Amino acid sequence: MTYKIAIIGGTGRQGRGLAYRWAQVGHEILIGSRKVESALAAVEELRERLNGEGKLSGMTNAEAVEAGDIAVLTVPFEHMRSTLEELKDLLQGKLLINVCVPLVPPKVTRVQMPPEGSGALMAQTILGDNARVVDAFQNVSFEHLLSGEAIDTDVLVAGYDKAARELVIKLSEDIGIKAWDAGVIQNTMVVEGLTSILIGLNIQHKVPSSGIRITGINE
Numbered sequence: 001m002t003y004k005i006a007i008i009g010g011t012g013r014q015g016r017g018l019a020y021r022w023a024q025v026g027h028e029i030l031i032g033s034r035k036v037e038s039a040l041a042a043v044e045e046l047r048e049r050l051n052g053e054g055k056l057s058g059m060t061n062a063e064a065v066e067a068g069d070i071a072v073l074t075v076p077f078e079h080m081r082s083t084l085e086e087l088k089d090l091l092q093g094k095l096l097i098n099v100c101v102p103l104v105p106p107k108v109t110r111v112q113m114p115p116e117g118s119g120a121l122m123a124q125t126i127l128g129d130n131a132r133v134v135d136a137f138q139n140v141s142f143e144h145l146l147s148g149e150a151i152d153t154d155v156l157v158a159g160y161d162k163a164a165r166e167l168v169i170k171l172s173e174d175i176g177i178k179a180w181d182a183g184v185i186q187n188t189m190v191v192e193g194l195t196s197i198l199i200g201l202n203i204q205h206k207v208p209s210s211g212i213r214i215t216g217i218n219e
């Protein structure tokens with residue numbers, strides 16, 4: 001099954017990375033931006049990467065959310081609250097995949113959650129119970145996504161309810177990334193916090209992007 005995936009802030013690094021991977025496997029991508037021209041430029045760049053293949057279009061964030069089956073949030077954490085407040089009405093009844101990590105420069109290797117407990121909890125509080133917020137892809141770097149090569153990490157998926165998490169796990173597995181059901185939305189503080197620990201490991205070991213693996217489970 002393929003979906004219309006709206007990427008809010010889809011012109012950025014992580015948004016384009018996810019767009020590239022999902023477009024490669026047949027999902028329809030709606031690149032959202034604050035400016036239509038930026039969205040169209042990102043679509044152009046992605047079309048080149050995809051050698052003309054794939055269904056992609058560019059529009060405002062609001063138009064993308066309205067037209068999409070699923071929305072994905074990839075804006076810098078400091079603009080997450082204002083972006084969600086602006087799109088709140090359009091996100092009612094939708095699944096929102098939050099990819100944002102509450103990194104607070106300059107101490108990005110320190111886990112620093114917002115008062116709500118995590119970015120996903122903040123999003124769920126802003127949007128209310130009628131939107132379905134699920135965390136995923138916080139520990140996948142844009143370099144890996146845009147490289148087109150196999151991605152050597154698992155991802156943890158936590159949030160709203162089991163059905164929403166299962167759909168996000170499927171979207172992750174569509175692009176070859178093993179995903180695990182990490183449970184309820186309260187667990188998103190661990191999912192998001194992991195990124196600061198991985199950034200610290202990248203610095204210590206002088207690597208661009210370390211990842212994680214869940215072991216001990218035979219499926």
Ligand SMILES: NC(=O)c1ccc[n+]([C@@H]2O[C@H](COP(=O)([O-])OP(=O)(O)OC[C@H]3O[C@@H](n4cnc5c(N)ncnc54)[C@H](OP(=O)(O)O)[C@@H]3O)[C@@H](O)[C@H]2O)c1
Pocket residue numbers: 009010011012013014015032033034035038039073074075076077079083099100101102103137138139140141142143
């Ligand atoms: N980069 C990674 O490898 C990575 C990995 C995991 C998670 N993440 C998370 O993904 C999110 C995006 O990261 P990124 O590296 O893709 O960021 P980015 O490239 O710096 O920015 C993404 C997009 O956010 C939009 N934006 C910028 N300022 C904004 C504002 N004031 N209001 C609304 N939108 C604004 C811009 O789109 P327009 O100008 O077109 O509107 C921009 O292209 C972050 O929360 C990050 O923690 C990133």
